Amino acid sequence: MKRSFFKALKIISIALLLVVLLSTGATTYLIRQSWPQETGIIQLAGLKNRVEVARDKWGIPHIYADNQHDLFMAQGYIHAQDRFWQMDFWRHIGSARLAEMFGQSQLETDRFLRTLGWARVAQQEIDQLSTEMKDILQAYAGGVNAYLNERKGSRLSLEYAVLKLLNPNYQPEPWKPLHSLTWGKAMAWDLGYNMEHEIERSILRKTLSSTQVSELFPPYPAEHPVIVSKPNSTLNKANADEPINDALMADISPALQFLNQPLDAMHRLLGPAGSGLGSNSWVISGQRTATKKPMLANDPHLGVQMPSIWYEVGLHCTSKSSDCPYDVTGFSFAGMLGIIIGHNDRIAWGTTNVGPDVMDLYIEKVNPKNPNQYEVNGKWVDMQLLTETIQVAGSKPISQTVRYTRHGPVISDTYKPLKDFPKTGNINLPKNYAISLRWTALEPSNLLYAIPQINRAKNWQEFRTAVFNFDGPAQNFVYADIEGNIGYQMPGKIPIRNQGDGRYPVPGWTDEFEWKGYIPFEKLPSIFNPPQGYIATANNAVTGVDYPYLITKDWNYGQRAKRIVEMIEGKKDPFTLADVQQMQGDNKSLNAIELVPILQRIDFQDKRLQQARKLLENWNFQESMDEPAAALFEVFWKHLLAGTFHDNLPKNYLPHGGDRWIEVVKQLIKQPNSSWWDNKNTSSVENRDQIFRKAFTDAVDELERIDKDLTRWRWGNLHTITFRNLTLGKSGISTLEALFNRGPFSSSGGSAIVNATQWDASTDSYEVRWLPSMRMIMDLKDLDNSLSINSTGQSGHAFHPHYDDMINLWRKTEYHPMLSGKKVVKSNTSAHLTLMPPVS
Numbered sequence: 001m002k003r004s005f006f007k008a009l010k011i012i013s014i015a016l017l018l019v020v021l022l023s024t025g026a027t028t029y030l031i032r033q034s035w036p037q038e039t040g041i042i043q044l045a046g047l048k049n050r051v052e053v054a055r056d057k058w059g060i061p062h063i064y065a066d067n068q069h070d071l072f073m074a075q076g077y078i079h080a081q082d083r084f085w086q087m088d089f090w091r092h093i094g095s096a097r098l099a100e101m102f103g104q105s106q107l108e109t110d111r112f113l114r115t116l117g118w119a120r121v122a123q124q125e126i127d128q129l130s131t132e133m134k135d136i137l138q139a140y141a142g143g144v145n146a147y148l149n150e151r152k153g154s155r156l157s158l159e160y161a162v163l164k165l166l167n168p169n170y171q172p173e174p175w176k177p178l179h180s181l182t183w184g185k186a187m188a189w190d191l192g193y194n195m196e197h198e199i200e201r202s203i204l205r206k207t208l209s210s211t212q213v214s215e216l217f218p219p220y221p222a223e224h225p226v227i228v229s230k231p232n233s234t235l236n237k238a239n240a241d242e243p244i245n246d247a248l249m250a251d252i253s254p255a256l257q258f259l260n261q262p263l264d265a266m267h268r269l270l271g272p273a274g275s276g277l278g279s280n281s282w283v284i285s286g287q288r289t290a291t292k293k294p295m296l297a298n299d300p301h302l303g304v305q306m307p308s309i310w311y312e313v314g315l316h317c318t319s320k321s322s323d324c325p326y327d328v329t330g331f332s333f334a335g336m337l338g339i340i341i342g343h344n345d346r347i348a349w350g351t352t353n354v355g356p357d358v359m360d361l362y363i364e365k366v367n368p369k370n371p372n373q374y375e376v377n378g379k380w381v382d383m384q385l386l387t388e389t390i391q392v393a394g395s396k397p398i399s400q401t402v403r404y405t406r407h408g409p410v411i412s413d414t415y416k417p418l419k420d421f422p423k424t425g426n427i428n429l430p431k432n433y434a435i436s437l438r439w440t441a442l443e444p445s446n447l448l449y450a451i452p453q454i455n456r457a458k459n460w461q462e463f464r465t466a467v468f469n470f471d472g473p474a475q476n477f478v479y480a481d482i483e484g485n486i487g488y489q490m491p492g493k494i495p496i497r498n499q500g501d502g503r504y505p506v507p508g509w510t511d512e513f514e515w516k517g518y519i520p521f522e523k524l525p526s527i528f529n530p531p532q533g534y535i536a537t538a539n540n541a542v543t544g545v546d547y548p549y550l551i552t553k554d555w556n557y558g559q560r561a562k563r564i565v566e567m568i569e570g571k572k573d574p575f576t577l578a579d580v581q582q583m584q585g586d587n588k589s590l591n592a593i594e595l596v597p598i599l600q601r602i603d604f605q606d607k608r609l610q611q612a613r614k615l616l617e618n619w620n621f622q623e624s625m626d627e628p629a630a631a632l633f634e635v636f637w638k639h640l641l642a643g644t645f646h647d648n649l650p651k652n653y654l655p656h657g658g659d660r661w662i663e664v665v666k667q668l669i670k671q672p673n674s675s676w677w678d679n680k681n682t683s684s685v686e687n688r689d690q691i692f693r694k695a696f697t698d699a700v701d702e703l704e705r706i707d708k709d710l711t712r713w714r715w716g717n718l719h720t721i722t723f724r725n726l727t728l729g730k731s732g733i734s735t736l737e738a739l740f741n742r743g744p745f746s747s748s749g750g751s752a753i754v755n756a757t758q759w760d761a762s763t764d765s766y767e768v769r770w771l772p773s774m775r776m777i778m779d780l781k782d783l784d785n786s787l788s789i790n791s792t793g794q795s796g797h798a799f800h801p802h803y804d805d806m807i808n809l810w811r812k813t814e815y816h817p818m819l820s821g822k823k824v825v826k827s828n829t830s831a832h833l834t835l836m837p838p839v840s
Contacts, residue, residue: 030154030158030161031158031797031798031799033154033155034151034154034155034156034157034158034797035795035797035800036081036082036797037081037833038053038055038059038831038833039831039832039833040833040834041833041834041835041836042833042834042835042836043835043836043837043838043839044073044074044077044143044146044835044836044837044838045146045149045837045838046073046139046142046143046146046837047070047073047074047835047836047837048066048067048069048070048837049065049066049067049070049837050066050834050835050836050837051063051064051065051070051071051073051074051834051835051836052064052832052833052834052835053074053078053832053833053834053835054825054826054829054831054832055829055830055831055832055833056819056825056828056829056830057828057830058793058794058802058805058806058816059082059793059794059795059801059802059805060312060313060314060794060819061078061313061314062313062314062316062329062819062825063075063078063313063314063315063316064316064317064318064822065316065317065318065324066317066318066319066324067317067323067324068136068139068317068323068324068325068326069135069136069139070139071315071316071317071324071326072136072139072140072143072315072337072338073139073140073142073143073146074143074835075140075143075313075315075332075337075338076139076140076141076142076143076144076145076146076147076175076337077143077144077146077147077835078143078313079143079144079311079332079334079335080143080144080147080148080175081147082311082334082794082795082796082797083307083311083334083335083795083796084144084147084148084156084157084172084796085156085157085159085160085727085796086307086334086335086796087144087175087179087334087335088101088172089101089726089727090182090183090186090335091175091179091182091335093113093182093186094118094119094122094179094182094183094185094186095118095119095178095179095182096109096110096111096112096113096114096116096118096119096388096390097110097390097391098110098113099390099391099392099393099398100170100391100392100393101163101167101170101393102166102167102393102727103166103167103392103393103394103395104392104393104394104395107390107392107398108414110390111390111398111400111414112411112414114388114390114400114402115400115402115409115410115411115413115414116189116409116411116437116442117386117402117409117442118182118185118186118189118441118442119178119182120386121185121441121442121443121444121445122178122181122182122184122185123178124444125181125444125445125448126177126178126181128444129448133448133449134177136337136452137177137180137181137337137448138177140177140180140337141174141175141176141177141179141180144175145174145175148172148174148175152171156172157796157797158739158740158797158798158799159725159727159728159740162728162736163728166393167393167394169393170393179335180335180336180337180448181448183333183335183336184336184441184445184447184448184472184473185441187333187473188441188472188473189441190277190302190303191277191353191355191473192355192358192359192439192441192473193277193355194355194356194357194358194359194502194552194554195359195361195437195439197217197503197554198359198360198361198502198503198504198505199361200653201213201217201503201504202504202505203650203652203653204216204649204650204653207648207650208648212648215664215667215668215676216660216664217503217553217554217660218557218660218663218664218667219553220540220541220553220555220557220558221557221558221663223562224540224541224557224558224559224561224562225536225540225541225558225561225562225565226540226541226542226543226544227476227488227490227525227527227535227536227537227540227541227542227543227561228488228490228525228526228527228542228543229543229544277301277302277303277353277770278301278352278353278355278538278539278556278560278756278770279298279299279300279301279351279352279353279537279538279539280297280298280299280301280352280537280538280560280564280584280754280756280772281296281297281298281299281350281351281352281476281478281536281537281538282296282297282478282534282535282536282537282564282568282583283295283296283297283350283478283479283480283486283488283534283535284296284486284533284534284568284575284580285480285484285486285529285533285534286484287533288533288534288568288571288574288575289574289575289576289781290574290575290576291779291780291781291782292484292781293482293484293779293780293781294348294480294481294484294485294486294780295480295575295577295580295777295778295779295780296343296348296349296350296478296479296480296486296777296778296780297350297580297583297584297775297776297777297778298341298350298351298352298478298775298776299584299756299772299773299774299775299776300341300351300352300353300772300773300774301756301758301770301771301772301773302770302771302773303769303770304721304722304723304724304768304769304770304771305723305724305725305726306723306724306725306726306729306740306741306742306792306804307792307793307794307795307796307803308773308774308790308791308792308793309333309773310331310332310333310773310774310790310791311331311332311333311334311794312329312330312331312332312774312788312790312794312818313329313330313331313332313339314328314329314819314820314825315327315328315329315338315339315455316328316822325456326344326452326455326456327344327345327820328342328343328344328345328455328456329342329343329344329783329818329819329820330342330343330776331774331776331788331790334796336451337451337452338451338452338454338455339451339454339455340451341776342776342778343778343783343786343820344455344456344457344458345482345783345820346457346458346459346481346482347457347458347459347460347463347479347480347481347482348479348480348481348778348780348783349454349463349477349478349479349480350477350478350776350778351475351476351477351478352475352476352537352538352539353473353474353475353476353539354473354474354475354476354490354492354539354542354551354552355474355539355552355554355555355556356474356492356494356551356552357495357501357502357503357550357551357552357553357554358439358440358441358472358474358492358493358494358495359437359438359439359440359502360407360437360438360439360495360497360502360505360506360513360515361435361436361437361505361506362405362407362435362436362437362438362505362506362507362508362513363433363434363435363505363506363507363508363509364405364407364410364433364434364435364436364508364509365432365433365508365509366432366433366434367380367432368431368432371432372385372403374405374434374508374509375509376406376509377509377510377511381406383403383404383405383410384403384404385401385402385403385404386401386402386404387399387400387401387402388400388401388402401413403434404436405434405436405508407436407437407438407508408436408437408438408439408442409436409437409442410434410435410436411435411436411437412434412435412436413434435505436508438515440471440472440492440493440494440495440518441472441473443493445471445472446469446470446471447469447470447471447472449469450466450467450468450469450470450471450491453465453466453469454466454467454470459481459483459485460479460481460485460487460528463477463479463487463489464487464489464526467489467491468491468521469491470491470492471491471492471493472492472493473492474490474491474492474493474494475490475491475492476488476490476537476539476542477489477490477491478535478537480778480780481780482780482783484780485528485529486528486529486530486534486535487526487527487528487529487535488525488526488527488528488535488537489524489525489526490524490525490526490542491521491524492524493518494518494519494524494549494550494551495515495517495518496515496516496517496518496519496549496550497513497514497515497516497550498511498512498513498514498515498516499512499513500513501550501553502550502552502553503553503554519549519551523548523549525542525543525547534568536561536564536565536568537561538556538558538560538561538564538754539555539556539560539561540555540556540557540558540560540561540562541555541558542555556659557659557660557662557663557752558659559590559591559659559662559663559752559753560659560752560753560754560756562590563586563588563590563753563754564583564754567583567586568583577777577779577785577787580777581777581787581813581815582813583754584754584755584772584775584777584813585748585754585755585813586622586753586754586755587622587623587624587630587748587749587750587753587754587755588620588621588622588623588753588754589621589622589623589630589633589750589752589753590621590662590752591637591662591665591666591751591752592619592621592623592633593621594662594665594666594669595633595637595640595665595669596616596619596621596633598669598688598689598692599613599616599636599692599696600613600616600617602689602692602693602696604693604696606697608700609696609697609700611710612632612696612700612703612710613696615628615629615632615710615713616629616632616633619633623715623748623749623750623753624715624716624748625714625715625716625719625746625747625748626714626715626716627714627715628710628711628712628713628714628715630715630750631703631713631714631715631717631718631719632699632700632703632710632713634715634718634719634750634766635699635702635703635718635766636695636696636699637657637761638657638699638761638766639694639695639696639698639699639702640665640691640692640695641654641655641657641661641665641761641762642654642695642761643679643691643694643695643698644665644668644676644677644691645676647679647680647681648676648680654762655761655762656751656760656761656762657751657759657760657761657762658751658752658758659751659752661761662751662752668688669688671688672687672688672689673687673688674688677690677691679691714746715748716746716747716748717746718766719746719747719748719749719750719757719759719766719767719768720743720744720745720746720747720766720767720768721743721744721745721747721757721767721768721771721811722741722742722743722744722745722767723741723742723743723791723792723804723807724737724740724741725737725740725741725798728740729741739798740798742792742803742804742807744767745807745808745811746811747768747771747811748811755772755813756770756771756772757770757771757772758770758771771791772791772810773790773791774788774789774790774791775787775788775789775810775813775815776788776789776818777815778818783820783821784817784819784820784821784824785817786817786818786820787815787816787817787818788815788816788818789806789809789810789814789815789816790806790810791806791807791810792804792806792807792810793805793806793807
């Protein structure tokens with residue numbers, strides 16, 4: 001009771017404070033005091049020479065330095081100027097120290113993340129770094145800390161004024177190189193969801209047959225594109241389907257249910273996981289472009305957030321040399337040095353997520369007489385034990401013991417205590433067991449080396465050498481250069497298993513399911529100057545079934561890739577930048593193309609339904625925000641999924657409506673009398689057309705409750721985006737959320753569409769949950785003609801002019817010039833800042 005009272009008191013205090021601020025002149029001062037100085041001169045201790053920072057009218061900085069130490073130090077300083085709250089929050093995720101900021105509410109999340117041990121792995125990586133890499137990491141950290149030395153509290157960001165009411169003693173600590181490296185771990189988690197598929201399949205096996213589960217995870221469609229075609233070769237043993245052990249799945253299903261709790265918490269922090277995470281990228285060679293040089297496009301799909309995860313910046317050496325070899329422009333992460341996606345003066349590159357199966361759950365037999373021992377090949381072996389201390393704001397520290405097996409951390413310790421489960425079948429499964437996780441991201445990585453190496457690469461050979469170190473999260477890299485070459489390379493640590501395909505948890509007490517290494521880099525898929533004159537990636541299958549290694553069986557199902565290839569191959573005239581821009585904004589629904597013809601054949605007696613169906617007759621299947629037919633189809637799609645699957649599936653695994661479910665239904669409509677169509681909650685046996693008819697009726701009813709006039713139905717009225725601050729923007733306090741969130745905004749696009757504004761069909765909302773987090777089009781004929789747009793704006797400061805000034809351009813698929821050359825940057829500079837070493 002006492003705890004609830006103080007929680008309520010804090011909420012009331014915050015609300016009252018905000019009312020006062022919003023009604024007095026104090027608001028202007030409080031908000032503006034955290035805005036960065038963008039003009040004049042600032043002295044920075046640690047700089048070697050003068051650094052110039054030129055910002056354009058969008059607030060995008062271009063940094064000019066004489067040496068790489070100063071270049072990366074200035075990048076750290078500028079990141080902190082614009083995005084320090086975001087950086088502070090993300091480093092607390094990466095180091096599992098959220099409870100230090102937000103108190104008891106984040107304790108369980110910290111316990112989960114301490115079990116994973118991202119910071120422990122990152123520290124191992126730091127210990128192994130070369131002197132040069134340590135120096136530039138420290139230079140970046142020095143820039144961040146120079147900013148922290150200038151400002152405290154609400155002068156850093158408005159969020160700290162609110163946090164002070166919840167946690168009066170919180171003060172940001174100095175930035176450390178460790179905080180930059182945990183970025184890669186957080187992104188690997190955000191982009192890796194095959195463990196969740198593993199859990200889902202296992203839980204579904206509790207109530208569904210193996211055939212039914214297979215129908216819900218169909219194979220990649222043979223008619224959809226693969227990125228790299230390889231000659232036929234003998235299939236590796238690991239490519240064979242792993243037999244499902246029904247008894248084992250039944251036993252561990254309750255334990256796996258517990259895993260959903262921390263996973264859900266992580267989704268609230270980092271944004272939703274699942275098939276909405278992905279990306280599009282393609283590169284078109286000069287043989288297909290009007291300029292006779294390549295064009296490269298990229299738009300990564302991530303969860304909606306405010307500010308955007310991306311920060312656009314230019315890093316330029318005043319004079320390129322061996323000590324300062326950079327002239328690179330593109331998108332960075334605030335908290336990490338260098339450019340993640342972009343171009344330098346010679347090459348351009350983009351990425352999409354591969355989504356390989358790099359996580360395996362192992363069921364460990366635990367000694368009933370000693371919970372810190374587990375079985376390995378018939379012998380009890382001691383677990384490694386690590387003690388962690390978690391600081392909790394407003395409370396005493398919590399001690400936690402993390403147990404390690406040979407596979408990795410025992411993640412089941414983070415959740416509710418596992419109950420004893422009876423032996424079933426012929427499985428020698430004891431009453432005591434635990435679940436451990438092996439994941440490539442929990443092993444030391446070389447990712448940090450890759451970023452500066454890519455940034456300074458001058459050709460295809462140097463680029464491939466650089467991405468060799470990009471070992472996780474595995475990405476599809478597309479490449480182009482000013483000489484006219486295009487290429488593709490997939491890097492990453494992809495395990496080779498003794499047996500099995502990683503789709504289900506496996507016994508950990510034998511060596512049968514161990515990893516025996518990784519796919520050698522030279523065997524990973526790669527192409528250079530393919531004869532078709534283009535390369536397209538959209539999280540679709542990288543290779544066909546003839547590839548001799550297993551990458552994953554959980555590819556995105558390729559609807560976006562199919563549409564991209566269709567648009568490229570269907571164009572007879574040479575491509576212009578405007579053509580590529582139109583491609584990035586394409587809203588065509590391949591799902592609607594499959595399902596609308598069935599609707600057109602169904603007999604509707606009700607004239608109201610007949611009239612509504614006429615909206616679909618001449619529809620071009622483009623889901624633009626002002627399109628009535630798109631609204632009708634997507635509402636129908638939601639009701640179709642509910643009518644088909646909600647009676648069969650657990651609540652946590654209802655269909656979200658993305659690429660996998662589109663493929664499931666595409667296969668199912670070929671079986672009009674499949675048992676999936678039958679609603680178990682009725683006495684009659686339904687077929688496909690009956691479910692279609694009811695879903696369409698329910699859709700029309702829903703839309704008519706909004707507006708009886710069907711000509712006024714609009715997809716964008718339902719399909720909206722609200723950009724939310726990942727912390728205070730999800731507080732549940734409307735006044736507070738109004739400070740930091742922006743929206744709702746109408747949106748075009750949808751799930752498994754090139755303009756990938758995906759929503760979740762398992763809920764009652766059509767709100768966008770994943771989106772193209774930025775868009776970029778690079779012209780290798782003249783890189784100053786390149787275009788880009790962020791989803792929100794450069795600044796992380798609420799009410800700053802650059803906090804939300806890109807949203808309307810972004811949602812209309814419009815762009816700003818992606819400046820890079822010194823002359824064009826100078827002619828478009830709106831604010832100029834000089835950073836100087838202190839005067840001695």
